[in-house]
Amino acid sequence: MFIDEAKIEVRAGKGGDGIISFRRDKFVAKGGPDGGDGGNGGSIFIAVSLRMTTLSDYRRQKLFKAESGQNGGRNNRRGKSGEDLVLDFPQGTIIKKQIQGTDPCIKIDLARVRPLQKIEIAQGGKGGHGNSWFKSSTNQTPRNRQLGRKGEKFILELELKLLADAGIVGLPNSGKSTLLSRLTHARPKIADYPFTTLEPNLGVLDFSEFGLGKKSLVLADIPGLIEGAYQGKGLGDRFLRHIERCKVLIHIIDGTSDNVVRDYKTIINELKRYSPKLAKKKQIVVLNKIDAISEKDLAKKIIELKKYSPIPISAVTGKGIKGLLLHPHLVGG
Ligand SMILES: Nc1nc2c(ncn2[C@@H]2O[C@H](COP(=O)(O)OP(=O)(O)OP(=O)(O)O)[C@@H](O)[C@H]2O)c(=O)[nH]1
Ligand SMILES: [Mg+2]
Incomplete structure (x- = not known):
């Protein structure tokens, strides 16, 4: 079916949380902090696909989420980062990106984007630092950590204008x-x-x-x-x-x-x-x-x-x- 208008929501992944943890080594009486950082949330990219000629892929599915980052682990283990998500569009697509509830603010014309080029449209949240990151000469047992940041989310209004001579x-x-x-x-x-x-x-x-x-x-x-x-x-x-x-x-x-x-x-x-x-x-x-x-x-x-x-x-x-x-x-x- 030929579809030339659609509205979708994109949500980049949340960053994983940093954690609070202390080394518990048999031979070390009072281990230092070893809480790892959270992984970054996945971002959402847009790209041109020359094989697509309509927006019909965006008729049913309206919400697209990139994966969130995982929380940090003990032993200074960094959480795994979330996978990025790449959304393909036909070449003549015009995307109006709006922050929820407000008027369209940014217009991206994919006619100007080369095939294979990827453009980030929603950035994943940064992972938070675990407590080992807060260790300093004056604070050997930090009990603070950061939570992962939220990923960006936007409403995208899609309009296809075919490219013909x-x-x-x-x-x-x-x-x-x-x-x-x-x-x-x-x-x-x-x-x-x-x-x-x-x-x-x-x-x-x-x-x-x-x-x-x-x-x-x-x-x-x-x-x-x-x-x-x-x-x-x-x-x-x-x-x-x-x-x-x-x-x-x-x-x-x-x-x-x-x-x-x-x-x-x-x-x-x-x-x-x-x-x-x-x-x-x-x-x-x-x-x-x-x-x-x-x-x-x-x-x-x-x-x-x-x-x-x-x-x-x-x-x-x-x-x-x-x-x-x-x-x-x-x-x-
Ligand atoms: N005799 C003759 N008939 C033609 C010619 N060009 C088109 N036709 C006929 O006119 C009719 C309509 O042709 P289409 O090409 O479907 O016309 P269209 O402008 O695309 O029509 P819509 O898609 O309905 O807007 C068909 O029966 C064609 O065979 C021509 O040069 N000579
Ligand atoms: Mg015709």
């Missing part, structure tokens, strides 16, 4: 998923009814497969938008967050529609309502399904959309695809 937007049924499957090895569900795509699909566009050099881009196909998506109509606009970080949008218009300009404007309005920044992104307007309309109809629709420099294609037959790939926003972007 280009986002495919359009009305339902316009051919977004068909285009993704034409350009990449992704195999999203395609069908002749609206809202076939229920969650974003990603694919890698390898220009070399089209004889166009070495470049590659990640494409995101998102569920179709309809008028009022910003009010929650259809599947709403919640998937638009996944194209917020794209450099360019591929805006698909169904060439068989009887009003391509209205269709274009519907999408632009929904993008604007969601975020003016999104609506201002570089856009490539594509007129799809040209195999299904007459040449005359095609010429008319191209003129209607002239202001937006539409690229006519057929995602099904592949016609015009090279022209699309050669668009400066894709090749140069």
